[in-house]
Amino acid sequence: MITSTAISSTGSTAPPVAVHRVLTGQKALVTGANSGIGKGVAIALGQAGADVVVNYVEDDDTANAVVDEIRKSDVKAYAHKADVSSEDQVAAMLARMTQEFGTIDILVNNAGLQRDSAFHEMTLDKWNKVLGVNLTGQFLCAREAVREFLRRGVVASVSSAAGKIICMSSVHQEIPWAGHANYAASKGGIKQLMESMAQELAPKRIRVNGIAPGAIRTPINTVAWDTKEAYDRLMTLVPYGRIGEPADIARAVVWLASDHSDYVVGTTLFVDGGMTLYPGFATGG
Numbered sequence: 325m326i327t328s329t330a331i332s333s334t335g336s337t338a339p340p341v342a343v344h345r346v347l348t349g350q351k352a353l354v355t356g357a358n359s360g361i362g363k364g365v366a367i368a369l370g371q372a373g374a375d376v377v378v379n380y381v382e383d384d385d386t387a388n389a390v391v392d393e394i395r396k397s398d399v400k401a402y403a404h405k406a407d408v409s410s411e412d413q414v415a416a417m418l419a420r421m422t423q424e425f426g427t428i429d430i431l432v433n434n435a436g437l438q439r440d441s442a443f444h445e446m447t448l449d450k451w452n453k454v455l456g457v458n459l460t461g462q463f464l465c466a467r468e469a470v471r472e473f474l475r476r477g478v479v480a481s482v483s484s485a486a487g488k489i490i491c492m493s494s495v496h497q498e499i500p501w502a503g504h505a506n507y508a509a510s511k512g513g514i515k516q517l518m519e520s521m522a523q524e525l526a527p528k529r530i531r532v533n534g535i536a537p538g539a540i541r542t543p544i545n546t547v548a549w550d551t552k553e554a555y556d557r558l559m560t561l562v563p564y565g566r567i568g569e570p571a572d573i574a575r576a577v578v579w580l581a582s583d584h585s586d587y588v589v590g591t592t593l594f595v596d597g598g599m600t601l602y603p604g605f606a607t608g609g
């Protein structure tokens with residue numbers, strides 16, 4: 325068992341990650357894995373025994389550092405630069421993975437970004453960029469992975485399923501978000517993409533599920549937590565009273581990727597400290 329503890333600069337402590345090697349022999353691809361949640365997920369999958377491809381789109385050094393960290397778990401890992409919104413680059417990424425690792429068992433569709441704007445000022449570029457990476461990127465990566473899952477089928481010694489896809493969504497697949505219409509639309513789209521894939525592919529023993537993180541401490545939302553004032557304001561939205569850490573999401577991904585969740589199909593797991601419980605109504609509204 326490998327344990328690690330994430331301690332925040334604002335005093336919040338995530339419980340230790342306890343990861344058994346439940347994914348030994350499996351091959352995983354994590355998109356957007358050189359930062360934030362994707363980085364935490366990629367390292368945790370390695371700790372759980374999977375070989376891992378670290379997808380990234382910029383900054384070779386951080387991607388290589390994640391690979392080094394994963395290899396400490398005595399599994400294989402390499403970094404692959406590709407823009408998930410490019411059909412050709414995604415196809416080449418999966419082709420290399422089947423060549424180097426033999427196949428793919430787990431896809432974590434994690435890459436995502438924000439391009440915030442007041443609605444009336446939102447440019448088509450900002451709209452297309454967010455939908456292209458957050459939604460089309462998940463479609464392209466999932467389609468390539470599913471083709472390989474269908475070709476290979478179930479290998480019972482590896483997993484009960486022919487493949488697992490975990491779509492990183494957000495609480496904003498449910499909660500509207502003023503000033504972020506493109507992002508919220510992309511996450512709402514991920515919910516329906518995930519559920520439609522799950523319904524269509526379950527008979528082929530392919531499990532597709534989603535994770536909806538709440539506020540997780542990563543570079544995407546630094547302004548929401550990097551000062552005491554911002555952190556305290558954020559906590560009014562989080563009944564559990566602490567910010568989430570990438571390790572909180574990584575634990576959920578390892579579970580959804582493993583046979584421990586073999587009967588879980590088409591579900592979104594909210595990992596949000598209660599953010600979707602309408603905390604504004606806690607005192608009667």
Ligand code: NAD
Nearest residue numbers: 356359360361381407408434435436494537539540542544
């Ligand atoms: P992050 O900015 O730290 O990481 C995002 C990653 O995606 C980066 O590695 C980035 O380079 C990569 N990426 C961006 N465009 C890409 C492209 N075209 N191709 C490949 N990779 C690309 O942010 P994060 O918080 O770790 O976000 C990870 C996922 O979690 C995103 O989908 C985000 O929407 C989701 N999420 C985050 C939070 C949060 O509070 N941090 C909450 C809900 C959902």
